[in-house]
Amino acid sequence: MSPASIELLGFTAAALTSLCWLPQAWRTIRTRDTKAISLWTQSLLALGxxxxxxxxxxxxxxxxxxxxxLTLCLVLLILSMKLRFG
Amino acid sequence: MSPASIELLGFTAAALTSLCWLPQAWRTIRTRDTKAISLWTQSLLALGxxxxxxxxxxxxxxxxxxxxxLTLCLVLLILSMKLRFG
Structure with missing residues (x-):
């Protein structure tokens, strides 16, 4: 692959694995339901x-x-809702 | 940072953001509760x-x-449970 294609691949991957947290954040804001979400997963994900x-x-x-x-912002938002709503 | 330190940093980051999915997978297997988990997030995360x-x-x-x-294996497991349990 050309360097430009590799960079494009990386940015597409980046966009997907960052923006993918938008629907989770929106769902959690809307429903205030965090019961099924693992606190350990969100905490380790933020640290990682x-x-x-x-x-x-x-x-x-x-x-x-x-x-x-970008991921960190969204994951911290979900984590704060998990800590608040339980 | 030395090349060895950078590699160690990368592997620590890798370990955290991959293994962080273990508690979520285990919680979902145990409770069969996927209600609060976003299907869009899990799907886009798998693709990304x-x-x-x-x-x-x-x-x-x-x-x-x-x-x-490693992340892909765990995310696909959680996604399959989301598709099954709703």
Whole structure:
């Protein structure tokens, strides 16, 4: 694959795995139902996302950096609702 | 950071954002409760994970490859339970 195609692939992957949290955040805001969501999963995901962000900076992979910054915002929003609604 | 430290950071991030799906999978298997989980989120996450895996192969980043292979297995398991239990 050409470098441009690889970059495009990375950005598409980044867009999907970041924006995928929008429907979950919206559903949780709307229903206030977090019962089936694992607190451990959301907490470890938030922590892991911080580490991926740092890793992306180190290897200068912008899809990794941008994806994880956006993911972190959405995951922290869902995590805060899990902590609030139980 | 040294190349070894960057690799370690990547593998720690990979371990966290992959293994974080274990508590969610276990909770869902145990309770069969998937009501609060977004079908869109799980579906887009599965698709995005496939793209990240391919991207990881292209840039030869083993943390990205290994993390996303493991994540895909767990996310597909949760997705299949969401489709089954509603």
């Amino acid at each position: 996302t911080v580490l991926w962000f740092t890793y992306g900076l180190q290897i200068a992979s912008w899809p990794v950096v941008v994806a994880n910054a | 994970t496939v793209l990240w895996f391919t991207y990881g192969l292209q840039i030869a980043s083993w943390p990205v490859v290994v993390a996303n292979a």
